[in-house]
Amino acid sequence: MKHLLILSIYIIALTFAGCKDDDVEPKEDDTETDTEFTIPTYDDDYSDIASWSDRNKWNLANVHDPSVAYYDGYYYMYGTDASYGNVHEGHGHFQGKRSTDLVNWEWVGGPFYDPPSWVADSLNAIRSRMGLEAIPEEDINYGYWAPVVRRVNVGGQEILRMYYSIVINNYIKSGKANTDANFDGSWTERAFIGMCESTDPAGAEWEDKGFVTTSSSDRGLDYSRSSLSDWDAYFYYNAIDPTYIVTPEGEHYLIHGSWHSGFAILQVDPATGKPLNTLGDPWADNASELQARYGKRIGTRVGSGYWSRWQGSEAPEVIYKDGYYYLFMAYDPLNVPYNTRVVRSENIDGPYYDITGRNFTNGEGDSYPIVTHPYKFNLSYGWVGISHCAIFQKEDTDEWFYMSQGRLPENVPGIPVSNAIMMGHVRRIVWCPASKSEPDNLWPVALPERYAAVPDYGTITKDSLVGTWEHINLEYKYGQQNTASSLTLNADGTMSGALTGSWSYDEAKKQLTLGDVIVCVEREVDWEASPRRVTLVYAGTEKNLNATYWGKKK
Structure with missing residues (x-):
């Protein structure tokens, strides 16, 4: 049975404050325009508003095992009964939040x-x-x-x-x-x-x-x-x-299951x-x-x-896209090791295979790719416990999103029971090739930085990729955070630091090839920077890598 490791805790909240245009001005090499938008400025440590009376300030604080659906102009999100300090107790079950933009969320009551x-x-x-x-x-x-x-x-x-x-x-x-x-x-x-x-x-x-x-x-x-x-x-x-x-x-x-013998599928009456x-x-x-x-x-x-x-293994989440049913799932306990994998099938009842061809329906071993995993960029404590996800499509678009809780690591100075901080993470999904030889065999991975609704500033050029990046080899290390190393993409098409060899870039597809691995490049907010700013990020995998590449430009 699933373990909720939420013991004596406190609780918190989030606030959004506006940023001036110059706070989000892109770097010179990003060839971007002056489109105005607001970068989230709320603190991921929401312990200073740890009371039920502050729930209307929470935004994405106290999110656990979320599920998201669009209805009547809003994205509604509901999750497990859990909060920092257990302040939700006595106030109903399956509390929710709603949003129009997937960035700013307000509290709504649960069903009973x-x-x-x-x-x-x-x-x-x-x-x-x-x-x-x-x-x-x-x-x-x-x-x-x-x-x-x-x-x-x-x-x-x-x-x-x-x-x-x-x-x-x-x-x-x-x-x-x-x-x-x-x-x-x-x-x-x-x-x-x-x-x-x-x-x-x-x-x-x-x-x-x-x-x-x-x-x-x-x-x-x-x-x-x-x-x-x-x-x-x-x-x-x-x-x-x-x-x-x-x-x-x-x-x-209906598909369900957690920690016992596997996932069951039940057909239900539509009415x-x-x-x-x-x-x-x-x-x-x-x-x-x-x-x-x-x-x-x-x-x-x-x-x-x-x-x-x-x-x-637990928390199945199934979507349909382009002829495949994609089954996302959580691995391991939720306090630190929690990580996300994905398999797919042409049929709703399987068989489901991972990117390497392992048969998940028959239990042929751990499945890849890794969609999320505990990680740490420089200048932050990073995140752990990132799984039990909702996968959903933004209304009237082709954009797909991943949402889950993220927890701060254990023993963060100044935050009592820091691992009980449960911040909702919304991330865009990118669909990347399984290998160089299979450009149309696309698999989903989440971007390394959270969604902030960064506007489309125009083409991401090859020249804008040249420079120093924080690179994470997102590999399976039970209960450990994958940490960032420095990677330099040189103007002559070579790499140094975390990776060596050559790199190339397909501007039309926004696909960056790092040696034998193709990653997808997007703009997101650097949440670790102070102040937060727009930057470039990448995510991608290769079918024999048993890992995912995450990167953020410095």
Whole structure:
């Protein structure tokens, strides 16, 4: 089960202040015009406004496991119940934010305050069929995690449809709260996915539609656990972290899963949002029988062995683009190591392959490319815990965006429990070639700097790339930040520093070739500079690199 490592914390907020034109004047070699816009000036350390009363100042503070959908002129974002200092407690569940520009966000209320009554009813109905005593409703420990929100058309009316996760943190055998002292030789209880809908998200008016699915096991009624260090999980599917997609053919699918045996896919009715088929009891004697009822497994990080029951992958997010379904996922615990990978398939139910050809559906090993990973540019402490993403398209454009939380590293001086700072990160996605020989085989990676709506200043020329860059080899290092090294692109087409050899640039495609790796170049804001300013950035990968290149021009 997913670990929320948010202990004693504080909370914070963000403010936007205007910048004069000369604050954002591009460097001389960028051949840009005087287009006016405002660079965000809020501090990423929002601990000085750590109170619920300051929530209207938060902007992107206190974002965790976000999901984004466009509705009635706004991008609405909802996420897991989490905040610095747990100040959200007692103020409803799945708090949201909304924005018109993806840069400035205002707080909006969530769909409900009290746990929906159907959760306790469903839990105890299942327990009764398992021969277990009911857990009194007042003794049930609820957790509210990871909603997904989409705009859908139902009966000619556009609505927001949200699937949300509620985790029951009591032991199965005794029904007691999940504490070490109460350990009874069983696993903790199941999670549920429910659904609600709204035509007035600004007013926090939602209609709950109830049960959709629940955690399910292929081990019958054997929910025993030998010890607290036993991770040979009872549940095959963990019913949290839903994602929701409508295919080009108009079919609706819910995909979910976290840390257990992999990701499940359920087809749902477009009108009701509920599973097309009756699920039946959430236990079976084997995986095949369970999958026939609770959904086909479309992916798993580990295909077999002990750790296949408790693997560090979660938070599937699926989009469709140009003939492929792209499945983004989070790897590892969320406090520091959290990182994002992506695989793809021509079919919604797989098989899904990574950029190297590994079969994620069959669990053939870690998948690449790396979309995000803990990192650090110079002049900052950098970011960790960057995953559980929302992937969405900007309305009426071809631009795709990545949004997740980012956490400050542990033990940042002057910030109590700094790793509990949860800042929302919005990044543009670039689609880059898998190799020089496959220019049309494009894969998504996120840009290294966050989105600030930098205007189009015109062509990025080859001459503007000459100079010194901060280069990061974004590779998989468990729990460690990838750090920047100096890279110089010389005017004669050679490189020195972090990379050597030659470089070239395709101005029309905005593709920079660094040796054997093609990266995509864009303008973004340098968030580490003081004051922040416009600069050039790049991101890209190569199918045999097992890493991603990130860069920022100094």
